[in-house]
Amino acid sequence: MNRVRFAPSPTGFLHIGGARTYLFNWLFARSTGGRVILRIDDTDTGRNTEESLRSILDGLRWLDLPWDEQHFQSRRRAAHVRAAGALVAKGAAYRDFTPETESPADRSDGEPWLCNPGMRELGSGESDRRAAAGEPFVVRFRVPRDSPKGVAFRDLVFRKQFRKFADIEDFALLRSNGLPTYHLASSVDDGELGITHVIRGQDHLTNTFKHILLLEALGFERPAFGHLPLLLGPDGSKLSKRRHGPLASVTSYRDMGFLPVGFVNYLSLLGWSPKDNRESLAVSELVDAFRLEQVLRTNALVQVGERPGDAPVDPKAVWLNGQHLRNMPVDDLLPFAEGAVRDAGWWLEEYGSSHRAWFREAIDALRSRLSLLTDFALRCRAYFRDDFGMEAKALGNLDRDGVRPALRALADRIAGASAFSDASVEDAVRSLAAERGMKASLLINGARAALTGQSVGPSAFRVFTLVGKARAVQRLRAV
RNA sequence: GGCGCUAUCGUCUAAGGGUUAGGACAGGGCCCUCUCAAGGCUCAAAUCGGGGUUCGAAUCCCCGUAGCGCUACCA
Numbered sequence: 232m233n234r235v236r237f238a239p240s241p242t243g244f245l246h247i248g249g250a251r252t253y254l255f256n257w258l259f260a261r262s263t264g265g266r267v268i269l270r271i272d273d274t275d276t277g278r279n280t281e282e283s284l285r286s287i288l289d290g291l292r293w294l295d296l297p298w299d300e301q302h303f304q305s306r307r308r309a310a311h312v313r314a315a316g317a318l319v320a321k322g323a324a325y326r327d328f329t330p331e332t333e334s335p336a337d338r339s340d341g342e343p344w345l346c347n348p349g350m351r352e353l354g355s356g357e358s359d360r361r362a363a364a365g366e367p368f369v370v371r372f373r374v375p376r377d378s379p380k381g382v383a384f385r386d387l388v389f390r391k392q393f394r395k396f397a398d399i400e401d402f403a404l405l406r407s408n409g410l411p412t413y414h415l416a417s418s419v420d421d422g423e424l425g426i427t428h429v430i431r432g433q434d435h436l437t438n439t440f441k442h443i444l445l446l447e448a449l450g451f452e453r454p455a456f457g458h459l460p461l462l463l464g465p466d467g468s469k470l471s472k473r474r475h476g477p478l479a480s481v482t483s484y485r486d487m488g489f490l491p492v493g494f495v496n497y498l499s500l501l502g503w504s505p506k507d508n509r510e511s512l513a514v515s516e517l518v519d520a521f522r523l524e525q526v527l528r529t530n531a532l533v534q535v536g537e538r539p540g541d542a543p544v545d546p547k548a549v550w551l552n553g554q555h556l557r558n559m560p561v562d563d564l565l566p567f568a569e570g571a572v573r574d575a576g577w578w579l580e581e582y583g584s585s586h587r588a589w590f591r592e593a594i595d596a597l598r599s600r601l602s603l604l605t606d607f608a609l610r611c612r613a614y615f616r617d618d619f620g621m622e623a624k625a626l627g628n629l630d631r632d633g634v635r636p637a638l639r640a641l642a643d644r645i646a647g648a649s650a651f652s653d654a655s656v657e658d659a660v661r662s663l664a665a666e667r668g669m670k671a672s673l674l675i676n677g678a679r680a681a682l683t684g685q686s687v688g689p690s691a692f693r694v695f696t697l698v699g700k701a702r703a704v705q706r707l708r709a710v
Numbered sequence: 711g712g713c714g715c716u717a718u719c720g721u722c723u724a725a726g727g728g729u730u731a732g733g734a735c736a737g738g739g740c741c742c743u744c745u746c747a748a749g750g751c752u753c754a755a756a757u758c759g760g761g762g763u764u765c766g767a768a769u770c771c772c773c774g775u776a777g778c779g780c781u782a783c784c785a
Binding site (some may be wrong): 250327342389394416458469504506510531661672675685688 | 713716736784
């Protein structure tokens with residue numbers, strides 16, 4: 232069975248590039264019947280924070296793509312140190328006593344740094360003696376650089392890869408403080424956790440040669456590797472919080488009102504496509520269509536809407552979210568809509584009980600012109616509250632000749648009628664308009680303005696029944 | 711500097727030897743219509759440059775150029 236892992240380090244918030252890596256791992260696992268392992272790579276004790284761990288977990292949970300196992304790398308430290316010791320014992324790694332201050336290899340000109348002179352060749356006797364004497368050292372992997380050969384592998388995305396041993400430096404396994412480096416910890420864990428497919432960002436493509444060397448020296452079977460193209464900001468530089476702010480953070484998409492499925496759909500289309508022109512896809516459709524081999528090799532730019540009033544994100548992401556918001560089964564949307572209405576402070580307990588049918592109907596009617604969950608709070612106040620303002624354009628509709636008196640007359644008719652439905656309201660409005668020699672649209676738009684304070688919204692007749700008879704009559708009389 | 715990866719409309723992408731180079735977002739226009747959306751139709755918009763190979767190249771090869779990655783006792 233395939234086993235994939237997502238291995239974030241808790242040194243910052245969950246990045247959308249990380250979220251996409253997680254998504255592609257998840258899709259690969261789900262489409263091949265594999266398991267998803269979440270491994271928190273917290274070996275850099277100096278930079279780890281509790282807050283960023285929480286942010287990563289929050290973000291991942293929000294995506295609603297559950298993982299099957301969870302591990303903390305820091306708790307596996309003993310295994311990492313043991314592995315380094317074993318490599319030293321068999322000569323595959325060696326101690327490097329070069330002081331840290333002398334290490335910065337000057338690479339700005341001339342030859343690339345490969346190893347510190349003399350340290351590879353230190354006899355084990357001298358090495359053991361200096362270590363026993365307490366001299367600090369780092370453990371490095373001994374790359375077989377005397378061989379003219381190299382490491383080759385077939386990347387699932389980037390195809391054939393090859394690197395000469397002579398171009399791989401003797402990378403560190405253990406730091407002088409005794410803690411494992413990323414390369415060591417990650418490879419030991421990938422091996423011991425039985426990871427079969429390592430799917431990660433392209434920034435690790437050249438690290439893979441080191442990992443293969445390590446994995447094989449450790450006696451593990453080599454997993455398959457697949458590297459994903461990177462996500463770049465609108466300016467073409469690697470997406471980062473510093474440069475791109477909320478655009479790069481998963482939780483800001485959540486806070487902006489994205490549905491998990493809308494956001495996931497957007498991410499899925501960055502560097503991959505189903506090849507059949509479909510864009511709006513449910514998670515199950517993504518699982519069916521996903522093929523790791525058809526992931527692109529080109530980096531993708533994440534756009535930002537530039538027009539004033541736009542959400543500060545890729546307009547396509549907003550559009551895609553709107554597709555899901557409008558087209559998903561209403562009942563699936565309801566929990567999210569409830570959240571949005573609660574956030575706006577308009578939630579009443581009866582929406583969950585006696586008025587549940589009404590709530591469902593209102594959300595269904597309202598959602599067709601919304602794109603983000605936060606649009607409920609922005610544009611639907613009059614459906615939930617009586618204290619709404621009157622927009623200028625709506626006021627203009629009320630101020631047209633004869634509209635206010637006609638609306639007050641309409642209030643009486645509706646109050647006096649026994650029927651109250653979209654159709655009966657439409658009859659009342661149209662016949663009143665005809666009697667008064669007015670264009671029906673004048674009355675219709677006036678009624679919408681009176682009932683909602685807005686010039687835009689659902690069909691005016693629908694608005695009546697959503698607002699309810701008593702409130703509708705009251706709002707019409709108040710004009 | 712060294713090693714490597716990549717290159718189609720503004721953006722996300724389809725087409726891996728033969729297509730009027732397709733779709734989507736964003737932009738323009740039209741239709742629908744009680745408004746705004748949605749939806750439908752439509753316009754504008756691309757194969758980085760130069761050499762090859764071939765009857766034929768966006769597609770294969772080479773050279774440039776550009777972008778990105780790696781080159782840490784960070785992950």
